Amino acid sequence: MRMQWGTVFPRKNREGKVSSWVARYTSPLDHSKKISKSFPIGQKALAYQWLEEEHALVDRAEMGLARWTPPSERVEREHGPTFEEYANQWIREYRLADGRRAEGATRRNLEADVSHLIRAFGGMEIGKIRRKELRDWYDAEHPEGPHSFHRQCARMKRILKAAEDGSVGEWGKLIQKSPWSFRLPPLPESGREDVEPVTPAELKKLYHAMPCYDRLIVYIAAVVGGLRIGEACALRKSDIDLDRLEMHVAHSVNRGSDDLGPNELCRTKTKKSNRVVPIPEVIVPFIREHIGRWCDPDDPMLFQARRADILSPTTVQQQFRAARKAAGRTDITFHTLRATHATMLLICGGTLRECMDELGHTSERIAIQHYQRIVPEHRRQAVERMAERMIA
Structure with a gap:
């Protein structure tokens, strides 16, 4: 019987009766060779299952996630992988929603969260982790904090689900059903949403209190695109088009996909974060002065490091x-x-859609929950205008 990938067909004896089932596919290393495995007459379903698992291994090899070896060369293990082995492979294969590898702070959090899990379960065979062990860990103290614990639970849930699906490494399915059955712990209120926006007078004080060669970064972040700190540090002079009054947010500064080594220009946090935003005319003289006074013509960066190739976000912080x-x-x-x-753009008449485009966001919930703050004076004025219109 021909399938979309590979073949399962009957092998018949001299009497013409089916004696076994053969699953077969073409070797990804040498297309002139076939990889096959025989199954007893009553195990046709297992033949299809084996072919499906082999297909997954070939797919991961073609995506560069793992090295494919013929079944005959694979070392049989007496036991399944430990949680540490499996979790580390899960990190290597981890991808964001848009298919990209995690970088910078996202990768640091990922590795830190999994390191806590490895300390708790690392030596255990992943297929032998039961609900009791998970409950003991879940109920224990977690001094690393509630935000980290919330992420750890989410990571553990995904890792065990991967072991159920057989979607990591070359091990295939390791457990029948994930033992994770707990609710993710609630996140505490961060309080960040309650911090009032910076006023014009405060913004001016911040600008003048920064080192003169980097102070423009404050105005840029506040009025041009609402840049993240890594995006601001990554700006190049070529990203600024003062004739068209546009700025291209094309990169972010971090230490690369492995979060090691010197700072470098990397991709933005998400694909949507790579954006073109308008430059207000009022800030153009500040940009021209900055470039003319503080930018080395031979250095492509807009904000130039004193003792490195790229200005570090840590320095700006x-x-x-x-x-x-x-x-x-x-x-x-x-x-x-x-x-x-984000807040002042909305107050001054910008739409939520425009605000999301400025920030490089696709989620209205995130834009409203994390970036739209309350300005008491504006709220009072809005309430007064509403009441006058309703009662007059």
Whole structure:
């Protein structure tokens, strides 16, 4: 019987009766060779299952996620993989929703979360982890904090589901049904959403309190595209088009896909984050002055590091922590400038869709929950206008 990938066909004896089933497919290393395996007459379903599992191994090899070897060369294990072996392979194959590898802080969080799980389950064979072991771990103290614990639970759920589906490595299906049956613990309120946006006067104080050669980054983040700190550090002079009043947010600064080594220009956090945003005319003189006064013509970067090739987000964070004291806003972070941009854009008449495009977001929930803040004065004015219209 011909399938979409590979073949399962009957093998007959001299009497013409089916004596076994053969599953067969073409070797991905040498298309002139066939890979096959025989199954007893009553195991036709197992033949299809084996072919399906082999198909998954070939697919992962073609995607560069694992090395394919013929079944005859695979070393049979007395036991299944340990949780540590399986979890590390899961990290290597981990992809974001858009198919890209995790980078920067996203990858750091991923590896940190899994390291906590490995400390708890690392030496256990993954196929022997039961609900009791999970419950003991779930109910224990987690000093790393509630946000980390929430992520750990989500990672554990996905890892065990992968072991059920056989979607990681070359091990195939390792468990019949995932033993995970717990609700993800609730996330505590971060309080970040309650931080008020930066006022114009505070923004000006922040600008003047920053080092003169980097202070433009404050205005850029607050009024041009609501940039993340890594996106702002990654701006090149060629990303700025003052004739068309546009800025291309094309990169973000981090330490690469493995989060090691020096800072480098990497992809933006998501595909949507790669965007073109308008430059307000009021900031053009500040940009021209910055480029003319502080930019080395031979250095392509807009914000140029003093002792490195690329300005580090860590350096800007340190500068900003000092500047916020001068502005009297020790409650804010650089990310507050991004929230300020979103909030003031909406207050000044921008639509939610325009706000999402500015920030590089696809989720309305995230845009509203994390970036649209309440300005008490504006809320009071809006309520007064509404009441006057309703009662007048």
